[in-house]
Amino acid sequence: MSASLAVPTLLTWHSFNGGVEVLGSALDLLRTRRLRVRRVIYLVEKGTPIQDEMVKEQAVGAEVEVLRLVLEDPTRHEAVYARVRDEVLPEVRGCSALHVNVSPGTPAMHAVWLILHAAGAFPSGTRLWSSQYDKKHGIRRIEPVDFEVRTYLSEIRRVEREEPSVTAYDPEPKSRARRDALDSLRRFARIPSAPLLVVGERGTGKTSLVETYLAPLKQRRLIALACGTLEGADVRMAESELFGHAKGAFTGADKPREGLIKQAGGGVLFLDEVQDLPKALQRKLVRLLQDTRRRYRPVGADREFEADVDVVCASNLSLEVLSQRLDADLFDRLSLLAVRVPPLRECREDLPDDWRRVWGSLRRDGSVPEAAPVNGLLLDTLATASLRGNLRDLQKLAFLVMAWWPEQGSRALEKALGEWHRNQPALPVDVQGYGNGSRSERLVQFRRGLAQWAKNAWGTWTQAAQALQCDEKTLREDAALEGLTKMRQKKSSAR
Incomplete structure (x- = not known):
């Protein structure tokens, strides 16, 4: 386990009314409980005038990561839940000492922490905390949240x-x-x-x-x-x-x-x-x-x-x-x-997560990275490959990466993808270009290919929709590649 995953980590929203000082107060109170946080993941609504340096000043001695999330309405539970699930949880996956301050933010934000906890979405051993300020007596306190409700998702x-x-x-x-x-x-x-x-x-x-x-x-x-x-x-x-x-x-x-x-x-x-x-x-x-x-x-x-x-x-x-x-x-x-159960080619948005889960299921020791290797070539493959073997194709690729890793290190994924593509069984000539599976499955694949081709040919979704005399939303839905595009951009900016 990497050091960043093993150190005590605090996850918290920015307090709109209390300011960044709420973070400093929470860290001080946790220290009185003999918990010294070494990493802070600070969530801020995009557009809020908060500088990273302001947060770092409150988190002395801790590594700080500020995540700015787009939220049209921070009072809508479903919107907050989706952002946290898709953009925040990947940042704490595998963290062995995670602490969440549920107090800062809107009531919807408070509730989302409890919902995620009940659903077992946080790493094992995660602790929830509630920081409060008693205005009448001028007393600040932080207390553990005893919320042990569990759902089938947690199981x-x-x-x-x-x-x-x-x-x-x-x-x-x-x-x-x-x-x-x-x-x-x-x-x-x-x-x-x-x-x-x-x-x-x-x-x-x-x-x-x-x-x-x-x-x-x-x-x-x-x-x-x-x-x-x-x-x-x-x-x-x-x-x-x-x-x-x-x-x-x-x-x-x-x-x-x-x-x-x-x-x-x-x-x-x-x-x-x-x-x-x-x-x-x-x-x-x-x-x-x-x-x-x-x-x-x-x-x-x-x-x-x-x-x-x-x-x-x-x-x-x-x-x-x-x-x-x-x-x-x-x-x-x-x-x-x-x-x-649909084949993987009908679930393109899920394939990066599938790849991560397959890698984790096959990894047995520390000779290969704990996190599944990802690069642009892999994401392109997940977006376009027929994957007629479904999860078995991903398992084969994972084994190839593991086989190349001792010699190639970070280049193992590129080598494995080359070998994986060379060994894919060719489609019969009479079905090439029409996908795989039943008629309905092939139509889904054809629509996805047509949408992406139109986007490439006319440059934008709007112009492609005008050329094909259809709704732009229809083309975007047919392409179903938005989630993969976001992930590629995120990985690229991280590098």
């Missing part, structure tokens, strides 16, 4: 911190496609006992999404079965894996066995790649799902049992193809609530 982020190798996506994505998918998953998960189907291309992280996102939403433990492991197995043995068996049910069954349905009692049974289930099991699963009491019969048993279990299934097939592969009755029951 998801806890898993991300403790088990980064199994996490897939940030629970608050920037792209509309992914946000809609996670919103649907959250909404459907609230319905008790209702089967849920999650579909998406290979490599979109369906399994880890179910394990790290859906289980906390349902607040139930999860038992998973990779259905492909049953392919080719003896039908009774495969049936026993899921439903269990009674003693003497078949040769070798010298004692009774609990199946996964029994083991998942009180929790969630997750059937991964459900289309690989043998047909005989699919029919028995229909019986389980259509019964509100979730009754089932183990192999060789003379009576039925009940299970308090939710069933979630996943498949890399589209709903159209899956309807042909599954038993018709089973498909009808599973598809009542279905969520499509």
